[in-house]
Amino acid sequence: MKYDTRYPSVADLKLRARKRIPNFAYDYVDGAIDEEIGKKRNRDAFHEIVMTPRYLIDVTSVSTESELFGRKYSLPIGVPPIGLGNMMWPGAEMALATAAQKSNIPYILSTFSTTLLEEIADTAKDVCWFQLYVPKKQSVMKEIIDRAKKSGFNALVVTLDIPVGAKRNRELKNGLKLPFSFTPNIIWQSMIHPRWAMGTLMHGAPDFVNVLPYKEGPNQGLAEFISDFAMAGVTLERLKEIRKLWDGPLILKGTQYEKNALDAINLGVDGFIVSNHGGRQLDAAPSSVQTLREMSEQVRKTATIMLDSGIRTGMDVVRAKALGADFSFSGRSFYYGMGAMGKEGANQVIEIFRDEITRTLQQVGCHAFEQMDSSWLS
Template identity: 45%
Template sequence: MIFPYNHKYPSITDLRRKAKKTIPKFAFDYLEGGCNEELNLSRNENDFDDIFLKPRYLQQTEDIDMSTEIFGIKYQAPFGISPIGLQGLIWPNASEILAKAAAQNGIPYTLSTVSTASLERISEVSEGTAWFQLYHPTEDKLRDDILKRLKYAQYPVLVVLVDVPSFGLRYREIKSGLSLPPKLNISNILQALLRPSWGIKTLQHGIPSFATLKPYMEKRMNLSQLGEFMNHTFTGKVTLDKLKVIREKWKGPLVLKGITTEEDMDDAIRLGADGVIISNHGGRQLDAGESSVNSLIRLAANPLYKGKLKIMLDGGIRSGVDLARAHAVGTDFSFMGRPFMYGVGALGNFGGHHTINMFKAQLYQIMQQVSISKPTDFPRRRLNTQEY
């Protein structure tokens, strides 16, 4: 099977190297940074290295089929695109580029509440296939209005983010002025001037803003007022009581993102959630936490959760090999954020298609190598190193 992509960039490492040359430093740091000393950011990637697969070379297998069904929807591959805030700041029009590419290649794109395209626009360009991640507002009226808009736009899946009771201390963002309230400084301006293609495209598409939230914001807010609005609108814990209200109002599939413990998993099942995304917010919230994949290994192995809801993973995946490892230890579906932003930063409008097909090609090759025909077979190919 052929998956067309630019062979000059066969890996995420290649895309990242190119993207770093096209995206201004302050925006690239926002994309890449973790919280505090960025230890959990590193663990997210490095802990995949401890998962091993075993091949079966002398066994006949059926034709490979990477398609995966989640919530009654059949996708062409077992992965999707994670939500990222301020996507249009990192690369102009990134939200639309990725949403279109995802729809055309049969995978889900997830729009963040704090991204730079409106939920209505993304529903249109994704042909109704995009998911939506909700930052739970402090005001019930705002929450209810967003849910109403999602229903009208016919979003198939609602993802509620639960792991931001406070904004993480991200030192790169503090230094660059991208923490709240954001600050435009001379260093950022100079960095933008050094990336002319980014600047030209920003002029073409306009200064990025929180498009979904525009109806709730006063016009012509300055940066200080914007910071106050964001802090006031999204500060506070997402409690089980708040989630119960959403469960009552939202009749479609409901997913909780940011689950890493048995206690929260138990609550998600009691709530009646249809799925969870095991995630530590890309290492951007709790530096003393464990990697997302290690949380997955522990929770997916618990027999109490088997068949109760879909268990998905977000965090640290950088190749088709990592996707295979994630399936081997129990994910039903996986999401990636930074890799796709490297893709659009490196290759612009073609970046989404390239990155999707690159991951498909890598995963397909691994399935050939270990002799399996579908992603759900990967657990049979996990090597238990404790046996040796």
């Protein structure tokens, strides 16, 4: 096996991450909104997807490749955008981008990442996509899209599902706020996790490097700037402008309402990542699996459908494909891997997914991921 068998699953990496990094960093990634029911609903929905295996077939070799927007990726799983990624492990974003390029899977960089977008594009030039939180100021929006275009990002992902900042109770209780300040809990947690603390010291405290140039001088506080940066609800007019500015694949992330998807298709959007932001925004939101199940033929036929929120195993990726998602992303899985193993965690998670996707295809009797469809559902 091409991974460390002491941690053979994402669930094992999660357990190790919890011990290995400070609680405020772990809770930032693991936590969700309100009672965290939506996050649980995402997982439960995967457990309900049952498939009938087919035997009397030679499955010595199966293909895990998947094509998206004219490029073949080696696996149908990618890294979605995670803001403040380097807080989970120093250098996490660059480590994941490097591993994604090497393994030929997509890596989506967040607007609120802690590594410069130009550096990520250099490292992951064939597989990097850029995620946009649509800035209130049109001039800033144009400049960021222009930077993404000039640096060579292959697709633009516009996130819809954060019209307003979330109240996440774990973050509040841990005293996690902007600018990063050294409360007694944060100092204590850093002291008892010296490898994380040393790494962060050497790497520098995580900062919103891509958007800081747009802060209005020293008088504007960081918290105020970040919470006021993006539009309170992306409008169709803005989406129209973005379509004009970006001539590559344009993807909407977080669409759960059929009419939103149809309106976006009319504006020329190429694909959707069906998502509820991993249960981090609206505890009552349907699971991404439920949204996918209910998606109309019209949307499925005209756009590329991808999914995230709750994916934790290779089998989930195959289950999602049986329901109609051509590709999946898993946010927390990759970051549990970083917390558990540092930079080696990137490859560990990719190889766990590769192994589990391959075995699931063999087990159900399907020669290629791209052939998986609803006829396997029980």
